[in-house]
Amino acid sequence: METVVSGIRSTGKLHLGNYYGAVQNFVRMQHDYNCFFFIADYHSLTTHPTPEDLHGNVKQVLVEYLAAGLDPEKATLYIQSEVPEVAELYLYLNMNAYLGELERSTSFKDKVRSQPDNVNAGLLTYPVLMAADILIHKATKVPVGKDQEQHLEMARTFGNRFNRMYQNDYFPEPYAFSFSANLVKIPGLDGKGKMGKSEGEANAVYLSDDVETIRKKVMRAVTDSGPTQENQAKPEVIQNLFDLMKVVSTEDTYQHFDQLYNTCQIRYGDFKKQLAEDIILATSPIRERIEAIANDKTYLQKVSRLGTEKARESASKTIKEVREIIGFRSF
Ligand code: TRP
Numbered sequence: 001m002e003t004v005v006s007g008i009r010s011t012g013k014l015h016l017g018n019y020y021g022a023v024q025n026f027v028r029m030q031h032d033y034n035c036f037f038f039i040a041d042y043h044s045l046t047t048h049p050t051p052e053d054l055h056g057n058v059k060q061v062l063v064e065y066l067a068a069g070l071d072p073e074k075a076t077l078y079i080q081s082e083v084p085e086v087a088e089l090y091l092y093l094n095m096n097a098y099l100g101e102l103e104r105s106t107s108f109k110d111k112v113r114s115q116p117d118n119v120n121a122g123l124l125t126y127p128v129l130m131a132a133d134i135l136i137h138k139a140t141k142v143p144v145g146k147d148q149e150q151h152l153e154m155a156r157t158f159g160n161r162f163n164r165m166y167q168n169d170y171f172p173e174p175y176a177f178s179f180s181a182n183l184v185k186i187p188g189l190d191g192k193g194k195m196g197k198s199e200g201e202a203n204a205v206y207l208s209d210d211v212e213t214i215r216k217k218v219m220r221a222v223t224d225s226g227p228t229q230e231n232q233a234k235p236e237v238i239q240n241l242f243d244l245m246k247v248v249s250t251e252d253t254y255q256h257f258d259q260l261y262n263t264c265q266i267r268y269g270d271f272k273k274q275l276a277e278d279i280i281l282a283t284s285p286i287r288e289r290i291e292a293i294a295n296d297k298t299y300l301q302k303v304s305r306l307g308t309e310k311a312r313e314s315a316s317k318t319i320k321e322v323r324e325i326i327g328f329r330s331f
Contacts, residue, residue: 004033004177005139007040007080007130010057011049014064015204016279017186017195019286020247025143025179027069035075036137036311037065042080042087043129046122059300064207066303067289076314078307080133085315090125090132092322093158096165097128101157106150131155134174135162136315141177152176166325187244189221191237208290211280218276223268231262241275249278 006026014023029035039061041054049057058079070077080086102108102124111123122129127150134142134155142152152174159171188195188203195204205214222237234242238261245254253274260266293299323329 001032001034002141003036003137003139004029004141004143005036005038005134005137005174006143007038007043007133008061008065010039010041010044010054010061011047013060014068014207015186015196016207016244016247016283017188017204019068019207019283020184020186022143022145023065023068023070024184026065026075027071029143029177030071030075033141036078036139036314037070037075038078038080038083038133038307038311040080040133043126046118046120046126048118059294060208062300062304063290063294066293067286068207072303072306076307076310077303078311079304082304082308083136083311083315085312085319086129086132086136088319089136089315089322090129092326093128093132093135093162094125096161097125097158099124101154102127105154107147127151127154128158131158135159135171136318137311138172138318139174140172142174143177143179149176168325170321170325184247185243186247187240189217189240191222191240205279205283207283207286210287214280214283215276218272218279219269221272221275223272226266226268227261227264230264234261241271245275245278248282249274253278 012018026035026037039058041058044054044057062077062079065077066072105127107126108124112119130151131154134152135158142148142155144152156173156175159173163169163171186195187193188197189205190198190200190203192198192203197203202217202220205217209217221241223241224235224237227234242254242258242261245257257266257271257274260271
């Protein structure tokens with residue numbers, strides 16, 4: 001069975017777009033692959049979170065992924081910093097990662113531009129840590145979006161460089177695992193493309209939002225002044241809301257409002273009210289699970305111990321072999 005690794009940013013609370021997109025695909029993959037999913041909390045140190053924020057963010061992400069259906073018995077779900085073997089492999093890979101190639105990474109250049117006062121070495125070597133995340137389990141498949149393609153290419157470079165240096169084929173090449181065909185696109189509420197794409201809380205409905213917040217956000221979603229001709233094409237802001245409705249409402253409801261639009265009788269207030277209630281309905285089981293899991297300390301402890309144990313078993317095997325290859329041998 002092929003091995004899959006993916007890192008989850010520890011700062012992102014899940015919105016509907018994540019849920020119906022990447023997360024659902026993770027949930028499907030855990031049945032078909034040897035999956036390692038981890039919360040990338042080492043990576044988050046590049047932005048210097050307070051200890052309280054760091055811990056709170058990790059907990060929230062763990063809770064939400066469990067609530068969304070990741071099964072810690074099927075996949076290995078762990079917290080990166082609980083597996084120090086990752087940091088050790090990162091150290092080794094850093095010895096053969098060159099300043100020039102690291103500086104050329106698009107994400108690094110973006111950070112230099114956006115936070116010129118905090119261009120730390122962790123930011124520069126972010127792709128090396130990501131390579132360590134993947135190579136530590138000798139993964140071949142990495143379910144990430146287009147924005148991570150360059151990092152993945154660097155992971156292949158670092159793995160191949162290690163292989164060449166020690167004249168073996170120890171690390172397999174990891175490739176992006178694309179499920180774009182399966183990807184449900186969830187538009188944002190501000191009429192500006194995908195949910196979560198633009199900054200600002202109002203654009204996205206989060207799984208952890210309470211029902212009043214969801215109602216408020218949806219009622220404030222951007223619309224226009226309404227259709228003036230029968231069967232006219234919908235402008236993007238309206239089409240987006242219909243696309244959302246397609247995902248969360250019944251076919252009958254969707255057809256009902258589509259019909260009203262096409263006959264110029266739609267009232268956006270009613271339309272959005274319905275949309276809000278259907279989003280609430282569709283997400284209430286998961287909202288309840290988030291609540292329950294967040295308050296179940298024993299369960300969270302059990303999950304994180306199990307994940308650490310399984311991840312370290314795989315990681316320590318790799319590190320043992322890598323140390324032997326490098327020449328760190330015991331007398
Ligand atoms: N860089 C990824 C992101 O920003 C997160 C990540 C860290 C990751 N390590 C990884 C993804 C390893 C896949 C594999 O989303």
